[in-house]
Amino acid sequence: MAASLGKSTDLSNPPQHPPQPQPLDLSKKLRKTPKKVSPRKEPVEVAPIAGSSKAHDAAPWSWKSLTQSSPSRIPVLFTKDGSYFFSAAASSVKIYSVATGHVVSTLSSNETNASVAPRNGDAITCMILNPSNPFQLITGSVDGFIRIWDFLDAILLRIFDVGQPIFHLAAHEKFKDEVYVAVTKPSKKANHQDEDNGVVLRLLLKPTPSTAKARIQRSSDVSAVGKTRAPTGLALSPSGTWLVAIAGRKAYVAATSDLKAGFTKFVSPEKLTCLAFHPHEEYFATGDDKGVIRLWYCLNDRLPSKSTDTEKKAPTTTLHWHAHAVSSVAFTSNGAYLLSGGEEAVLVIWQLHTGKKEFVPRVGAPITTVAISNAKESDEEYVLGLADASYIFVRSATLKISRTIARIKLDPSVSNARPSSPPSVPLSVHSATSTLILPSSHASSLQIFAPSSSQLLSELEVSPSNRVSRREEKPLEPSRVDRAVISESGEWMVTIDSREDDEISQTEIYMKIWFWDRKTASWILNTRIDRPHGLRKVTSVAFRPGQHSKNDGQITTTGEDGVIKVWRIRSTKSKTGESEDYWTARSTLRFRSEIPVHSSWSFDGSIFAVAFGAYIVLYDPNNGVPIQTLTCPEMTRVSSVHFVGRSGRYLVSTSTHDLVLWDLLSQSVRWSYRTSSEISKTVCHPREDVFIVFETPPSNDSASPLTKVLTFTPSSALPSQTRTLPFSTLAVVPCPTTWTSTKNSSSFALVAITGAWNVVLLGDDIEIPADEGSDAKGIRGISLAPKRTLFQDIFGASAFNNDPSLQSQNVVADKPLSSWKGKEVEQIFDTPAYILPPIDTLFDTIMDNFLVIKRNSSEKGKDEVDGEDEDVDMDVEDTGNGGEIVVGNRERTVGPEEFSDMVELFKQHAIRSNPGAPANMVNGSTFTNGLHSKPNGIGAYPMTSKLSGTTPQRDKSKAAAPGISTPTTQLSPTTACTGQKRKKSMDH
Structure with a gap:
């Protein structure tokens, strides 16, 4: 074998502050060194165990989340005019503009008294518009507070303390300053948290005299309507006559005129999951966990005057298509259709009069909420809240998806849940477009996200698979993308997707190489390699960096089959004479009977290192010959190996608790370091001789921070900085400095995926600009008045309005009609309609005065030709040389x-x-x-x-x-x- 093995490779004590060399060809230097080395004369520098007196004190490291904590389970809520909609996100309410899809303001619920500690968190669980004042938003949260907001000015008006976690709200314009809330109480029975712990209360939104001037107030009138199980829905009928709550397998109905009578219980065969009232009729719809939708016709005067424990059965109509639980139901504004959605990622539109149904399939993720926009029927849209925290708008006229509002789609609660600690998570930075390559909400897809604009650009389906894969109660394992690595030039990307064998299929492992098409700005599949390492898993993938020709481009992969494979580009010509590139295996390498676990390239691409158990082998990429073998008694099993800095002089290797830094010029161990916690990740600075190590403390050590971050330089075995993070990390990569505003070139800027599947940005002294609309800002432009129509512009506001207050009394009724000029035409229609002559006698004169054609300057001297049979082009968007239409002396788009x-x-x-x-x-x-x-x-x-x-x-x-x-x-x-x-x- 060409490589030699040295158990003790330190020839001399290296200087404390060595000079920083320029990038060099390490393969030539290592070939000149002797194969056998003498024993170490002096011991290497060994750092004390982390946590000793020599270690630096840990300080929190700055970070910012690029995703919200979890998707909302509350349907979006539209303003009266439909210009904005509200979306609950943890303890805040985000206000979106319907026209642009951007967040314009954020209402944070952290406006409580500091002396009152939050109970069970402050996540918002429900929200409604105040029926007495549509410019006010009422929210309920887990901490038991009802908050009333003036969202136009972004002001928190009042806070009412209910004392119990709130999960549902209901109100009606018939009951001013009254709300109905569904709260929960701890169960007194052991191991029965969901039994008999729900209560529906009626609250008056007026404070008691003692709390009237306090920041947190209490209601002056609170009464209990009745007890339920854990409530899953609460609603009032359109007339305000009936109050309905659902919980468990029962629907609870109470008459608002006699709340003392309590609830009448109606039984459902299955557990109820969602509730919606018909907008005009006195019946409601529910969905259950078996996919059945029921229309309940039990709201009548035959209900008993007093509540009894007897459970009744109600006449119902069943609609069944969903194979899994129904997540949300909603009626359209005209009441003719019912919308439903669930885990199948399909919106179902039911025509109630015929029972027929239509579908909007493959919306991208399981549907959690369904809402209807407050627009007129022709422009009505259905808004679907998905499990990946995105919103889909579906036009009611075409049943087509019109637009999507989404950021990063990461959520472990989707149907194909991810493992809590996966062996690898795909995460890469595409330098050519400054975008992130991330795992998507579905395990077989990747998403492309632009942090600079906080927009989700596209989604790449690496392995086509069924989005709904639950068969009965057992989920089918989808194909998962384990790795995604991008070349330094940004032209190529390698993905590894695999699926374990089960009762139906065998193990599938694919390596796919994608080419970045600059013209279409998309990734195109170039080469697919089935089972690159047989039935064994791929342990690492690395591109050769540096400026090389196309023929010198290489990819190294290592697998559990004990093989290192080197892949290269080859070209072939098609029948048309066009050259086509594809990737093929160049060489296969082995080292004894060891299993390679990780590989890394030097910055200039002149050498690559592979970790085999207790060994580190350096290879020449041109011929695949081993150059040197490194080993150290401090490390019995190497888990990763990385080149440090641009010079490539230093090599750091890690194991479970040990760090060893090698000086490749002297082929010696520079220093070693032992940690008290397990080393999870090692990341090297892309420009400086600096690297950081992530330590994860033992799971039973609750007093320690969740993650400790240590920063090292080659000059010292002690960490130069020690920071902490309040979360674990699944994947970490360096990000471009253009994403941050740090002025220190040696500072780190990292992107990480946390253990809770959130994406965070880490950095030293970085100043990240706040997202647009992240603060509470007043919004303008909301109006309850309907939009002006063409008739109102021509005939005035009172022409089609019966409100006497809008009719001007300044026009004398018996004033004789004379020739109209200019604005006098508008004034004539301010007269009451019963005094005016028939419209047939006024039509021609009105239209001659209102439809005035503005001629272009080149046509001012020309005679105007009128013809009775001549058609007039009324297309406002394309006026050509004929000028533009002015309606009522005011320009307006018609x-x-x-x-x-x-x-x-x-x-x-x-x-x-x-x-x-x-x-x-x-x-x-x-x-x-x-x-x-x-x-x-x-x-x-x-x-x-x-x-x-x-x-x-x-x-x-x-x-x-x-x-x-x-x-x-x-x-x-x-x-x-x-x-x-x-x-x-x-x-x-």
Whole structure:
């Protein structure tokens, strides 16, 4: 064998402060050294065990989380005008802009009195808008506090102390300053935490006289409605007549007019998980843990006047598609459809009158919440909260995903839960785009995240697999991405994904090499290698660094099969003459019967080191020949080996409790260090001769910090700095200095994945700018008034409003009408409608004065030509040389829906239809819209149209001007319309 083994390789005592050499070719230097070395004359420097008097005092290390602690289980809540929505995140409420998807403000619940210690944390569990004041947000939290916010000015108005953890809130405009809360109490029975420990309370949001001026107040009126088990839902009916709570396998119903009577219990076959009330009718829907949805018709006057322990059965309708538990249900605003979601990652839209269903599949992760936006029916959107803390918007008209609001998708609570301590976690930095490569919410995918903009750019599905893989009660093991390593140039990435054998399939291990396409800004699969190390696991992957030609690019992999493999690029020409690159095995290396556990390259790529048990072997990458073998009696089993700094002179090796620093120029051990805790990670500085070590204390040592971070330099065996972190780390990599504002070039900036699967940024003296909207800021632009329509711009606000306060009394009713000029046209419609003449007599004059065409400067001298039969282009977006439309002397963008309404007005008043044509005739055919009956005996609901009245059909060529779409013909309530994908159903 070309390599020699020395048990004691320290030839001399090295200087205390050696000069820092430039990068050099270590392979040439090591070849000139003798194969056999003499025994060590002087002992190496050995540092004391960590924690002794010579060790530095530990101080907390600065860090910042790039992800929120966990996804919210509370549906998002929209403002009245639908411009913003609220999302609960741990102890804060984030306010998102619907238009941009960005966080504009954050309401933090840490506004309690410092003298009051939080009980069981302060995570927000429920939130509602104040029905008496829609500019106020009411939240409940685990610490037992009800907080009332003025979210326009980001002010915490009041805090009420309930005294027990709050999990659900309900309120109604019928009961001013009253809320209903579902709280829990500790169970008095041993090992029965979920039994008989729920209580529904009625609270008056007015403080007692003694706490009126205190920061934390108590309600002046608190009464108990009734006891339940651990509550999973609480809601009031649309009329405010009924209060419903669900817990366990029961639905608890109480009449708000007689709360002293308590709850009437109705039994469900399975455990109930979610609750939603119909927006107009007196019935509610629930989902259970077996995937069944029930519509309950038990709200009537036949309920007993007094509560009894007798459990009743209610008439219900069942809807079943979900294979697993239903996480959330919600009715659309018109009450015609019911939405449901769960672990299957599929949104189900149920048409209640027919029982038919439609699907929005593969939304990306299990659905935890479903909400409906506060927009008009044509623009209504369904907002899905996913288990990976992202939000999906689905348009109701097309049932297509319109947009996604997401940051980093990491959550261990998804269906395919990750192991608590995986052997390796994929984490890399793509220097070409300054992005992070992270594991995604599904184990078989990776995600690409940009820390500079805090945006999730894309998701890479490394191994296609089923997102829902639970068969009955046993989850199927998915293919997991274990490693992701990117080359120094950023052009190549290696991933290792594997799946253990089970009853169905055998062990699968794939090494996939991806190429970065700059044109499309995406990763493209270039080479797939099945079982690179047989059925054994891959223990390490490393790219050759430095500036090399394409033919010199190499990848080293080590496996539990005892083999080191070196891979290189080869090129081939296709039939079209284009050159195509792919990767293939170059050489296979072994060292005795040892198992390689880790490999590392020097900075210039002239040598690579492999750890074999108690040995470290240095190899020449050009021919694969071993150059030198290093061993040290302090280390019986090496777990990792790393080159320190850009010069590559020093090599650090670690074991469970030992560190050994080698000087490769003198081929000697410079110093060694023993820790009292287990060494979990070692990270070297990318530019300086500095490295850090992460220590994890014993799990039974609760007094010690969770993780200790030690910083070393080659000049001393004692750590130069000792810091602590309040979490464990699963993966750590250096990050570019461009992500931080540190001014010290020798400082560390790291990205880590914690044991709780959060992504954090670590650094020395870094100043990380706060995320946009992370502070409490006032928001403006919210208005409860509906948006102005084209008719209101033309005819005034009072033209289509019956509110007398909006009608001006300044216009004299008996004033004779004269020629109108300018703004006088607007004033005429401030007169009460019953005094004005018919619209047919005023139409032409009104339109001549309101629709004024602005000509371009080049056309000012031209004569204007009017023609009765000439069509006018009303397309505002493309005016060409004809100028722009000014409506009511004010410029405003007019949407297509308002044009449709204008066309309808022209058809009714400007164009005379055939009086002899039937009212419901459309192209010679009569269409009817039939009634659909509910399943299981549900009553029928008539269909009502959006526009009142009937519209006679006319020639389409004269119906609208170019660029204006003809509106859908009015359907009568008794005809059936075919060819429509979905039928909107309105209430009586």
